[in-house]
Amino acid sequence: MPRFAANLSMMFNEVPFLDRFASARAAGFEGVEFLFPYEFPADELRKRLNGEGLTQALFNLPPGDWAKGERGMASLPGRQQEFRDSVKKALDYAATLNCRLLHCMAGLVPAEVSLTTATSVYAANLAWAAEQAVPAGVKLVIEPINHRDMPGYFLNTQAQGADIIAAIGSDRIGLQFDVYHVQVTEGDITKRMERYMPVIAHMQIADVPARNEPGTGEIGWSYVFHRMDELNYQGWVGCEYRPAGDTVAGLSWRERFAR
Template sequence: MPRFAANVSMLFGEHPFLDRFAHARAAGFSAVECLFPYAHPAAAIRARLEDAGLRLVLFNAAPGDWERGEKGLAALPGRERDFRDGIARALDYAGQLGCPRLHVMAGLAPAGIARDTLLATYAANLAWAAERCAAHGVKPLIEPINRRDMPGYVLNTTGEAAAIIEAIGPERLGLQFDLYHTQVTEGDITRRFEALLPLITHAQVADTPGRHEPGTGEVNWPYVFDRIDAAGYRGWIGCEYRPAAGTEEGLGWFAPWRA
């Protein structure tokens, strides 16, 4: 049966961040994920997780200066020190919060830098991060992101991601398969999911085209979830969507899988 984790950076935005954990539990989730936890002390987040009886299953490494438009550092030449500092900070949070997975963002391609240079930097940084994360019992993940939502993002297709993971080693680096981004960029999401299953460590969901909850767009989600389950995927599926009209109001799709 599919296991869903509420993304508390995007869901329950009607409440302050630290209060969202209790609301996620009340809504029937047994696990959560988030984008960036760093605005709050790890101890404060841990207390909310424990109070709600929730597991934190994923968050992102520091992306650089998000407020100024940075979307990750892993592929950016000259930012290696900042990248490593961000991984160290993320692993400190992961250790305190018991989180086993870390999404490592590639970043936006700077003007004038050859793609081969970006990919070489990306591979070197990911190999370093994979070694460091393994020593802490954490698995780093990469995620293709569509260029409609994030123009200029370095990693866009599941095929590109699979090649990088195979080069570094699937035991060291995993695929974060976001069904929304894949549908926008490539389509054919169930067949791609099944083909890439050995590499997939975490999945995420939102409907297209609006990135709202399942059932608000073009995808036949009961069919998709049945296919994912039948394929043997036993990881978490993060609910990383923007509620169309309030989080609780849009959770009807989740009723069959409530904890």
């Protein structure tokens, strides 16, 4: 059975964020992930993890100005120093949280920026970030995000991600394979899983089309989870979905599909 990590940015919204660690543990999770930790002191988050015996599986680098619509800076020309500062900040949090994976968001490419320029900036930023992360025992991951939820996002397909990883080195950067984004953008989930498993460092799940919990949409989850096991995937599977109703009531999918 896959190892599931609760995404505390999206699940257990019935309680304040810092109380979601306890809620996740009470629901049987041993790992957690979230989008961004930066509004809370790292020591306070470490305290919550320790208190519940939880592992921090993943979180994201600072994305720029999220409230104004920014979704990462790695491919944006003119933002290189801000990107480097964000890497350092994320690595400080990762050290305190004992987190070994950091998701680096590519960003929304402005219309006036050419794909060639964005690709060059992206590759240089990722290479620099990996140089900082590896000595700290941290691996960067990059996630292709679907065109419907995030129009204009630089990275859309698993092939794009795999090519970038091949250029920089799979020992330094891994692929974040989100079943939801794969299904929306490309389909053929398990075949893509098979093809890219050598570079997959983290996986996430949500059903399609509404991004709710497994069993609320079109994906055949029993088979997807079975293939994860058959392919010997050893990492965490982040539950990055929006519960259709009460979070705990919706967790019945684990018995239906994963066991």
